[in-house]
Structure formats: C-alpha cells, structure tokens
C-alpha cells in the first residue's frame with residue numbers, strides 16, 4: 520500500500536506538469552520528446568478549455584489544481600497538430616449512444632455480442648466511457664481526452680452490465696481485425712480465462728494496446744483482463760490525486776488515472792457523474808489514442824504499441 524501511495528503522489532506530480540515529469544519522459548524516450556511535450560500541452564489545453572462555461576468540467580479534472588496547468592506552455596487552438604490522425608478506439612462495454620450530441624459521427628462501426636436486442640447503450644456505462652475518450656470539442660457538453668479519435672462500439676456487456684470472458688475475447692478479436700489500435704475494456708471479470716488472455720495477446724501481437732480497469736473492490740485481488748501482462752491495468756484516483764477508496768491496487772496494477780466523480784456523456788443527450796476504475800481506464804485510453812499520433816517506431820518492430828505503452832508507463836506508472 521505504501522508503494523502505491525508513493526506512486527499516486529508521483530502521478531499527482533505528473534499532473535502538475537512539474538519539470539521532472541517531462542524530464543523523465545524525455546530521458547526514456549528521447550526520440551519522441553518534442554511530440555510528447557506537444558501531447559502534454561494538448562491535454563493541458565483541453566483541461567483549461569473545459570473551464571469555459573459552455574463546456575462543463577472535463578472528466579477527471581483536477582479542478583483545484585488547474586493553476587499549475589497554466590504553467591505549461593499550451594498551444595493556441597489553431598496550432599494544435601498533435602491529433603492529426605483519427606485513431607480508432609474500440610469501446611468494449613455496454614454499447615454506446617451513437618446519437619448523443621457529443622458523440623455524433625464518432626462511432627464508425629458497431630457490433631453486438633450480447634443477448635440484448637440492440638447495440639445501443641441501455642445501461643449507461645459505455646456511453647460514459649466513450650465520452651471520456653472521444654467527446655467532441657464542439658462547444659457543447661464535454662471534451663474528451665482525444666476528441667479527434669473515432670470509436671468502435673463493441674457491445675460485450677448486456678443491458679444489466681453483465682459480461683462473460685469468452686464474449687469479451689470475441690470482442691477483442693473483432694476489434695483488432697477491424698483496425699482498432701486502442702482497445703478499452705471497461706469491465707472486470709473475477710475468474711481468469713485462457714481464452715481472454717489469448718485474445719489480449721493477439722491484440723498486442725497485432726500492434727494494439729489493451730487497457731482495462733483494475734477493479735472496484737478496494738482490494739488487491741486481480742481482475743481480468745487487467746491482470747494479464749499485455750493489458751494495461753488502471754487504478755482510479757480522486758480529485759486530490761489520492762487513490763479512490765473503491766479502486767483495487769497492488770503490484771499487478773500498471774498506472775493510475777482520474778476515476779472518481781467523473782463527468783461525462785450519458786444516453787439520450789444527458790450528462791452525469793460516475794466513479795470507478797472503468798472511467799480511469801477510459802482516460803488512459805484517450806491518452807493512448809493521442810500517443811499513437813506522436814510516437815515513432817524506435818525499436819524497428821513495425822509496431823508502435825510498445826512505444827505507446829512505454830510512454831504511458833513512464834508518465835503515469837505506479838512506482839514499485
């Protein structure tokens with residue numbers, strides 16, 4: 520637990536934009552340092568922009584700490600070049616309300632692996648996740664972490680929020696085969712599944728990153744797929760940067776991100792707050808989408824998911 524708290528403090532410092540943060544990223548990824556600064560500036564810009572009254576607080580905002588963000592040199596809106604590719608993010612969840620005013624035009628593909636009669640989001644979880652990642656920067660509602668990214672609605676959890684490992688595995692394979700580079704799986708499954716692990720490994724082998732919540736039991740027990748080596752496990756922090764009480768933690772958790780009282784899109788053009796490691800995972804998926812724009816294949820393996828993961832690990836990791 521002490522190690523985790525240290526990590527959370529480090530995470531908090533990262534969000535403050537302190538020099539050591541960029542320094543660490545730069546030292547580990549010299550090739551991409553300028554681009555990473557751009558990505559960071561972009562995020563800082565989005566957070567400041569969200570103070571405009573027409574756009575209520577962005578998910579996960581450290582509202583009390585925004586004055587630190589003003590210390591970061593942010594580009595003007597017209598000068599943003601970081602997000603020049605439309606990265607495809609698969610949202611494996613309870614579906615997405617693709618007609619939401621803040622998600623219109625975002626969902627390029629949808630598939631329903633559940634018994635529900637519709638791929639749309641009845642339960643309300645997947646639409647919230649989708650907004651954190653990709654809500655439009657359009658002067659209404661909220662702005663997602665990667666507002667230029669595009670989404671795949673891969674419904675793997677039913678209208679009560681339940682899902683099975685084998686179904687999630689199918690969803691992962693479908694998403695990868697249809698071009699997703701970021702696979703956000705905001706579900707937690709208690710029992711390990713060889714099928715699920717194989718699907719995660721397949722996604723990694725095809726150049727995608729897989730991101731999943733560490734779980735909401737407030738303990739150290741692993742959940743899946745987050746526990747698997749090729750999946751980035753995300754714990755949730757509160758507004759003050761401390762670990763959210765509901766968040767799981769432990770040596771198997773990779774990074775931490777905002778996941779408490781997160782404001783985002785809900786079905787039928789509404790908005791609201793939710794808490795949980797699911798939403799922390801969504802935040803990291805948005806960052807991953809941004810990073811796919813800026814990293815280069817520094818080790819020559821013809822994939823950039825390893826560089827994206829390295830950047831996330833170095834900037835947001837829970838030090839052990």
Ligand SMILES: [Ca+2]
Nearest residue numbers: 655657659661
């Ligand atoms: Ca918006």
Ligand SMILES: [Ca+2]
Nearest residue numbers: 816820822823
């Ligand atoms: Ca590479």
